[in-house]
Amino acid sequence: MTMAAAIESQTAAASPRSASSRIALIDIFSDLVQAETVWRSLEAQHHVSTPYQRFDFLYPWQLMVGTREGLRPLVVVAYDRDHAPLLLLPLVLKQRWGVRIGHFMGGKHATFNMALWNRDFAAAASRADLDVLFAAIRERAGVDVLALEQQPLSWRDLPNPMSLLPHQPSVNDCPVMPMAPGAPATTRISHSVRSRLKAKERKLKALPGYRYHVATSDGDIERMLDAFFRIKPLRMAEQNLPNVFAEPGVEDFIRKACITPLAGGGRVIEIHAIESDSELVALFAGVADGYRFSMMFNTYTVSASSRFSPGLVLIRHIVDHYAERGYHALDLGIGSDGYKKLFCKAIEPIFDCFVPLGPHGAAAAMVMSTAGRAKRLVKSSPALLQLAKRLRRIGHWR
Numbered sequence: 001m002t003m004a005a006a007i008e009s010q011t012a013a014a015s016p017r018s019a020s021s022r023i024a025l026i027d028i029f030s031d032l033v034q035a036e037t038v039w040r041s042l043e044a045q046h047h048v049s050t051p052y053q054r055f056d057f058l059y060p061w062q063l064m065v066g067t068r069e070g071l072r073p074l075v076v077v078a079y080d081r082d083h084a085p086l087l088l089l090p091l092v093l094k095q096r097w098g099v100r101i102g103h104f105m106g107g108k109h110a111t112f113n114m115a116l117w118n119r120d121f122a123a124a125a126s127r128a129d130l131d132v133l134f135a136a137i138r139e140r141a142g143v144d145v146l147a148l149e150q151q152p153l154s155w156r157d158l159p160n161p162m163s164l165l166p167h168q169p170s171v172n173d174c175p176v177m178p179m180a181p182g183a184p185a186t187t188r189i190s191h192s193v194r195s196r197l198k199a200k201e202r203k204l205k206a207l208p209g210y211r212y213h214v215a216t217s218d219g220d221i222e223r224m225l226d227a228f229f230r231i232k233p234l235r236m237a238e239q240n241l242p243n244v245f246a247e248p249g250v251e252d253f254i255r256k257a258c259i260t261p262l263a264g265g266g267r268v269i270e271i272h273a274i275e276s277d278s279e280l281v282a283l284f285a286g287v288a289d290g291y292r293f294s295m296m297f298n299t300y301t302v303s304a305s306s307r308f309s310p311g312l313v314l315i316r317h318i319v320d321h322y323a324e325r326g327y328h329a330l331d332l333g334i335g336s337d338g339y340k341k342l343f344c345k346a347i348e349p350i351f352d353c354f355v356p357l358g359p360h361g362a363a364a365a366m367v368m369s370t371a372g373r374a375k376r377l378v379k380s381s382p383a384l385l386q387l388a389k390r391l392r393r394i395g396h397w398r
Contacts, residue, residue, distance in 0.1 A: 146353070
């Protein structure tokens with residue numbers, strides 16, 4: 001037995017085909033608790049991944065959301081000959097079209113997907129390394145196809161080794177704001193935009209007890225989330241959008257991640273808000289890693305105060321908050337919403353890989369690839385996008 005039980009109840013040596021690979025051993029876990037030790041060891045060392053791959057983010061998601069959706073964990077760990085972990089691939093399995101599909105863990109709540117990589121290994125990883133990894137997944141877990149979607153081409157200036165695979169652009173790109181530590185505030189948000197937002201904020205400041213702050217206490221977090229889960233369904237209904245936060249387990253997952261502290265300070269999901277004595281005026285929440293802040297979800301009041309763009313005012317506070325702490329980048333999530341491009345002028349390419357691991361997966365990979373390209377075409381065509389929105393409003397598009 002290895003340090004934890006694997007799917008086959010044993011560690012498997014890498015295939016003889018791995019002569020050109022540094023990967024010597026591979027574990028495949030079906031239980032996140034059993035993978036926790038090696039997972040946290042990778043997080044603690046010289047590694048690269050996004051905050052969405054933290055154990056403390058994905059464990060509550062799998063427990064409270066993934067399990068309810070019938071998704072089975074598949075955590076793949078590769079080691080070198082000294083049994084030092086080189087990478088951890090956090091996947092879940094689902095059955096569709098009669099084939100077994102491996103997806104990244106986290107579903108729609110993880111904006112970016114990656115493996116957790118030892119940084120030195122990631123810098124030198126080859127296609128041969130990936131072939132060894134995929135051979136183990138096919139032979140030992142019976143996976144037919146991998147749908148590795150919404151991956152950044154690079155993270156913290158290190159190329160994502162998965163980009164060595166054939167890939168295609170994701171449905172959406174991600175607007176991002178690069179931030180040079182110590183640069184003037186107007187390099188992040190122009191003087192004209194700041195002036196307009198300050199004029200709006202002067203009107204909001206007339207509210208009794210007006211304040212911007214980051215939720216730090218458990219009581220603040222619970223109070224703000226209570227307000228969020230009251231307001232967000234109203235906002236989504238206005239847009240004729242399904243309320244993803246009402247899906248089984250999602251609220252429990254969000255509450256757990258927001259309340260869980262990180263070892264270095266902060267919470268797994270950080271909450272920023274503008275409040276008055278009588279209401280939550282706006283809320284934005286996301287993940288941070290000391291280098292980049294990435295937005296996850298937001299809402300704003302349904303009261304008359306919404307006339308003064310409290311969401312935009314809050315974004316300005318959030319940008320300055322992280323800039324003052326030496327962050328290098330900020331994003332407001334993937335998508336082409338106008339407010340995102342108001343702040344985030346650069347575009348970060350996001351890509352998908354559909355990797356068939358056998359004959360049964362080839363057709364499924366083609367179907368998923370074609371569907372992704374079609375959705376991207378719709379999003380990139382104003383005429384097609386307007387048609388899709390009209391269909392959504394009358395209930396024929398989801």
